[in-house]
Amino acid sequence: MLSYATRRVLMLIPVLFGMSLIVFSIIRLIPGDPAQTILGTKATQEAIQSLHHALGLDKPWFVQYVSYLKDLLTGDFGTSIRTNAPISQEIWPHLAATMELSFVAMIIAIFFGINAGIISAWKQNSIFDFTAMVIALIGVSMPVFWLGLLEQWGFSLELHWLPSIGRDNIRNAVNPITHFFLIDTLLQGRFDQFWVVIKHLILPSVALATIPMAIIARMTRSSMLEVMRSDYIRTARAKGQRMFWIVYKHSLKNAFIPILTVIGLQTGLLLGGAILTETIFGWPGIGRYVYNAIQYRDYPVIQSGILVIAFFFVMINLIVDILYAVFDPRIKYR
Amino acid sequence: MTDPVLDVKGLKTYFFTDDGQVPAVDGIDFHVKEGEILGIVGESGCGKSVTSLSVMGLLPSPPGKVVDGKILYNGEDITYASESRMRQIRGNDIAMIFQEPMTSLNPVFTIGSQLIEAIRIHRKCSKKQARARAIDLLKLVGLPRADELVDEFPHQLSGGMRQRVMIAMAMACDPKVLIADEPTTALDVTIQAQILDLMLKLNRETKTAIIIITHDLGVVAQMCQRLVVMYAGKVVEEGTVKDIYNNPKHPYTKGLIQSVPDMREKKQRLYSIKGSVPKPGSIKKGCQFAPRCEYVMTDCLEQEPQLTGNEHLVRCLLYRE
Numbered sequence: 056m057l058s059y060a061t062r063r064v065l066m067l068i069p070v071l072f073g074m075s076l077i078v079f080s081i082i083r084l085i086p087g088d089p090a091q092t093i094l095g096t097k098a099t100q101e102a103i104q105s106l107h108h109a110l111g112l113d114k115p116w117f118v119q120y121v122s123y124l125k126d127l128l129t130g131d132f133g134t135s136i137r138t139n140a141p142i143s144q145e146i147w148p149h150l151a152a153t154m155e156l157s158f159v160a161m162i163i164a165i166f167f168g169i170n171a172g173i174i175s176a177w178k179q180n181s182i183f184d185f186t187a188m189v190i191a192l193i194g195v196s197m198p199v200f201w202l203g204l205l206e207q208w209g210f211s212l213e214l215h216w217l218p219s220i221g222r223d224n225i226r227n228a229v230n231p232i233t234h235f236f237l238i239d240t241l242l243q244g245r246f247d248q249f250w251v252v253i254k255h256l257i258l259p260s261v262a263l264a265t266i267p268m269a270i271i272a273r274m275t276r277s278s279m280l281e282v283m284r285s286d287y288i289r290t291a292r293a294k295g296q297r298m299f300w301i302v303y304k305h306s307l308k309n310a311f312i313p314i315l316t317v318i319g320l321q322t323g324l325l326l327g328g329a330i331l332t333e334t335i336f337g338w339p340g341i342g343r344y345v346y347n348a349i350q351y352r353d354y355p356v357i358q359s360g361i362l363v364i365a366f367f368f369v370m371i372n373l374i375v376d377i378l379y380a381v382f383d384p385r386i387k388y389r
Numbered sequence: 390m391t392d393p394v395l396d397v398k399g400l401k402t403y404f405f406t407d408d409g410q411v412p413a414v415d416g417i418d419f420h421v422k423e424g425e426i427l428g429i430v431g432e433s434g435c436g437k438s439v440t441s442l443s444v445m446g447l448l449p450s451p452p453g454k455v456v457d458g459k460i461l462y463n464g465e466d467i468t469y470a471s472e473s474r475m476r477q478i479r480g481n482d483i484a485m486i487f488q489e490p491m492t493s494l495n496p497v498f499t500i501g502s503q504l505i506e507a508i509r510i511h512r513k514c515s516k517k518q519a520r521a522r523a524i525d526l527l528k529l530v531g532l533p534r535a536d537e538l539v540d541e542f543p544h545q546l547s548g549g550m551r552q553r554v555m556i557a558m559a560m561a562c563d564p565k566v567l568i569a570d571e572p573t574t575a576l577d578v579t580i581q582a583q584i585l586d587l588m589l590k591l592n593r594e595t596k597t598a599i600i601i602i603t604h605d606l607g608v609v610a611q612m613c614q615r616l617v618v619m620y621a622g623k624v625v626e627e628g629t630v631k632d633i634y635n636n637p638k639h640p641y642t643k644g645l646i647q648s649v650p651d652m653r654e655k656k657q658r659l660y661s662i663k664g665s666v667p668k669p670g671s672i673k674k675g676c677q678f679a680p681r682c683e684y685v686m687t688d689c690l691e692q693e694p695q696l697t698g699n700e701h702l703v704r705c706l707l708y709r710e
Contacts, residue, residue, distance in 0.1 A: 285492065286487060286489050286492040286493045287492065287493055287494055287495040287496070289447060289487065289493075290487065290493045290494065290495070290555070290558075291495065291506075292447055292479070293445060293447060293479055293480060293484065293485045293487075294479065294480040294506065294507045294510055294558065295475075295476045295477065295478070295479035295480035295481060295510050295511060296476075296480075296506065296510055297476065298472075305495055305498075308497045308498075309495070309496065309497055382497065383496070383497055384496070384497060384542045384544070385496060385542070385544050
């Protein structure tokens with residue numbers, strides 16, 4: 056198991072190397088020029104050329120790539136063209152914001168998705184099953200921006216229950232330590248702020264959770280239905296076991312592999328794909344950070360942002376692969 | 390004469406499908422006494438397994454439903470008993486072994502945890518005590534290195550070993566009745582003999598009544614005292630194994646016995662009953678076996694025969710009084 060995990064982590068190196076090359080080339084293929092964006096449309100040709108020189112953009116692309124790679128290996132993500140700040144310092148608060156939001160969203164999606172799927176399978180063709188699956192279908196089809204706007208209109212504008220934007224109260228901002236605000240407020244014993252942070256998290260995390268929740272519910276239902284028809288479930292019933300334990304113990308553990316796959320993929324997608332939610336709810340996450348960088352043609356930031364997202368995507372899939380063996384003893388890694 | 394532990398009277402189990410109702414079991418009677426071994430034989434699709442699932446209350450429902458008859462356990466009518474009462478009975482009073490040992494154990498839990506579960510559902514005891522009992526049970530069914538086996542998973546065991554585990558699990562709470570639904574069909578011949586010996590041994594030691602459901606007349610001859618022959622959801626012949634083997638009355642039973650290969654004869658072709666089991670409910674009147682019967686008479690197509698006789702019962706117009 057350990058040697059398998061080590062090998063998988065080592066395989067990360069070529070993956071990230073390939074990723075960096077692809078991102079590096081694609082960015083340079085997009086029309087647009089960082090110097091032009093910075094200096095404006097009325098800039099003279101000389102000014103643009105001297106800025107190109109200052110940014111190193113006048114060198115051949117492979118020279119640029121090698122120097123970028125050299126910096127990367129020493130842990131230097133480079134400097135943002137737009138803000139002139141080191142990216143390694145700038146990126147963490149954004150990454151932490153997205154991770155916190157995705158984490159809460161996935162907890163919601165997993166809890167409700169799995170339970171809805173289980174009960175649908177258990178009470179197949181019942182009213183609950185029908186209702187849950189229709190809601191799941193709507194959930195899959197609902198565009199996040201539309202759901203986000205509806206939430207803001209209903210719970211912020213009309214009912215005034217929850218804040219519509221941001222991570223915390225600007226006039227009473229959280230003093231960041233880890234940049235995970237849920238942790239930071241608790242570390243500082245600021246339970247009033249902790250509550251504020253939770254209130255800020257609810258709307259965006261529910262919006263973000265909807266699609267994964269619906270996908271998890273549908274996957275859980277179909278996987279459970281298959282397992283519950285199997286011989287060993289009949290054996291468990293013949294022992295006199297309660298239906299609750301048959302469903303939640305005997306069936307769920309067997310049905311969990313495909314559910315786990317979906318959870319892994321969806322978590323990976325949330326990390327990079329939360330741009331819409333982050334934009335609607337003014338969430339200072341990595342998606343928005345990279346999106347803004349693309350608009351400014353801030354090459355180093357785009358490269359680093361995408362690389363970090365890719366890294367987490369691969370790591371989550373590695374964790375999922377290792378978890379397979381925990382749920383199914385027949386899976387062995389060598 | 391002792392009272393039967395399990396007494397099934399006029400059981401009818403129908404399946405309600407989109408194409409109408411299918412009488413899978415159409416009024417069958419049988420009983421089994423303490424320490425007795427009863428065989429139920431018949432071809433595939435004659436309602437043997439549906440009978441056992443009806444007794445256990447494990448019919449897939451919908452579409453299956455017991456529509457008539459009585460299932461008496463120690464005199465208690467459990468035909469329509471509540472789910473919670475059935476849970477007390479299952480495993481504790483009436484246990485069951487299934488046909489497919491390869492798939493009947495949960496692949497993601499250890500042998501031990503599945504045995505411990507079976508024990509602790511019905512017996513109040515600590516996990517440690519249950520584990521000790523689990524190891525004893527594994528030894529009882531003749532499994533080697535029982536104390537290692539408890540921590541192994543089903544996929545690490547062979548089919549015969551798994552069926553032994555299934556038997557151990559069924560015997561966990563000393564049931565009064567053990568229903569074995571084709572317990573040896575999926576196993577090879579040498580293992581079959583071992584499993585049957587084991588069941589005989591348990592029957593003698595624990596006085597558990599056993600109902601063996603099979604299509605293998607060899608198994609019946611080796612194990613059972615009494616025999617029920619089923620055809621198309623009905624009992625066609627019932628009696629002691631000796632009587633039925635020496636003097637089979639129903640043409641179907643005769644056919645079944647004739648189709649068993651005999652080592653002393655050198656036949657080129659084995660006897661077979663022509664045709665196949667009709668779809669339940671497709672024959673509306675007369676004897677269900679008439680279309681395949683060698684002795685068919687005109688009355689057979691019109692009149693439905695009743696089960697007649699005293700000790701050796703048969704459902705055939707050839708024997709009407």
